[in-house]
Amino acid sequence: MNRLIVLIFFLCLQSLYGCQKQSIEEYDDSASSDMQSDSIFISYLALGDSYTIGEGVGMGERYGEILCDSLRGTNIFCSFIDIVARTGWTTGDLKNGINEAPLEEVYDLVSLLIGVNNQFRGLSINDYKRELEDLIEQAIAFADDDHQRVFVLSIPDYGVTPFGIRRDGTGRISDEIDAFNDTKKEVCAAYNVSYFDITEISRMAEDDLSLLVSDELHPSAKMYALWVDVVFDHVKAIIAE
Numbered sequence: 001m002n003r004l005i006v007l008i009f010f011l012c013l014q015s016l017y018g019c020q021k022q023s024i025e026e027y028d029d030s031a032s033s034d035m036q037s038d039s040i041f042i043s044y045l046a047l048g049d050s051y052t053i054g055e056g057v058g059m060g061e062r063y064g065e066i067l068c069d070s071l072r073g074t075n076i077f078c079s080f081i082d083i084v085a086r087t088g089w090t091t092g093d094l095k096n097g098i099n100e101a102p103l104e105e106v107y108d109l110v111s112l113l114i115g116v117n118n119q120f121r122g123l124s125i126n127d128y129k130r131e132l133e134d135l136i137e138q139a140i141a142f143a144d145d146d147h148q149r150v151f152v153l154s155i156p157d158y159g160v161t162p163f164g165i166r167r168d169g170t171g172r173i174s175d176e177i178d179a180f181n182d183t184k185k186e187v188c189a190a191y192n193v194s195y196f197d198i199t200e201i202s203r204m205a206e207d208d209l210s211l212l213v214s215d216e217l218h219p220s221a222k223m224y225a226l227w228v229d230v231v232f233d234h235v236k237a238i239i240a241e
Contacts, residue, residue, distance in 0.1 A: 041079045042108035042239055044068065045142055047094060047135070051113050051156060052085035054224070056213030061221035064111070066228045067235065076239050082107070090117045091131035098138060106144045109235065112136065113153040115180050119173070129183050136191050148238050151194040151231055154181045156202035156219065162209075163217035174203075194234060198227045 046052050046064040054062030060069070068078035084094070084101050094114050112135060118128045136150070143149040158164040159173030167173070181199060188195035201223065205211040211223040219227075 038075065040076045040239060042071075042076060043104060043106075044078050044081045044109045044111075045103065045107040045139075046081060046083045046085065046111050047098065047139065048085040048111075048113040049089040049094070049117055050085070050087035050218060051116070051153075052083060052111075053087060055087050055218040056215055057219075057221050057224070061224065063224040063227045066221070066224050067231065070228055070232055071236065071239070074236055074240075076236065088117055089114070090121065090123060091115065091128055091135060093117075095131060095134060095138075098135075103142070105142075107142050108149060109239065110139045110143045110150045111153065111231075112139050112150070113155070115155045115184060116158065116177070119155070119176050119180050125179060125183055128180060129187060132184060132187050133191075136187060136193055140191065140193070147192050148194075151196060151234065152184065152188050153227065153231070154184060154195065154197045154199045157199050158202070158217055160203050160206035161212060161217050163215065196227075196230050196234075198230055201226045201230070 044064065044067075052062070052064065059065065062083075064081050064083065068081065071078065082101075082103055084097050084103070086093070086097065089097065091114050114135065115128060115132070118125075136152070139150045140147050155177050157174050157177045159168070159171065159177060164173050177199065181197075185195050202211075202219070204226075205219075205223065209216070211220055211226075212218065213220050
């Protein structure tokens with residue numbers, strides 16, 4: 001009975017913190033058969049919000065897992081992925097989630113995608129910049145102070161989705177997303193961290209609803225795969241160094 005209570009408590013903590021740890025076998029049972037004696041194994045930390053947790057898609061369909069699956073074809077394997085993300089999180093929420101999550105001290109690869117909920121809630125861009133700086137500093141520390149092993153994705157534009165159009169069809173959302181992304185790009189440049197623009201890909205959903213899940217807001221696995229195409233060569237290169 002005591003063990004059951006401890007297990008339930010641990011699972012509740014994971015849900016509260018928005019932290020998940022997955023080995024490669026959890027989403028691809030065939031991974032072990034592809035490993036070779038010279039295989040490279042990496043640990044990966046993905047930080048973010050609903051776009052990182054993959055709201056509406058299966059566990060193996062999030063961009064983090066798709067990235068790891070793609071790397072497997074180049075003999076690079078994700079030993080495990082730690083995901084600190086939760087639907088609705090702002091930069092402030094993510095900072096708290098990181099501080100409370102049971103994480104490793106160092107990872108081989110760290111990604112960050114955060115900010116849409118700052119815009120959604122009408123929060124200050126100045127506050128966003130300050131908190132984003134803190135998050136990037138944390139991400140670099142998790143990467144053993146190697147800024148090359150950190151990459152940041154731009155904020156997708158939900159303003160073109162049916163959900164976004166119903167919320168405000170004036171274009172205001174897209175303009176504000178652009179402003180937040182300008183700030184994100186500026187901060188990444190200051191910290192010499194790679195910044196990848198996936199916003200234009202997200203805007204393709206205006207004409208292609210297959211890029212969205214059934215809530216007509218969040219990306220489908222098809223869109224996540226397009227994001228991975230943008231970052232793949234960069235990630236492969238820095239891991240293979």
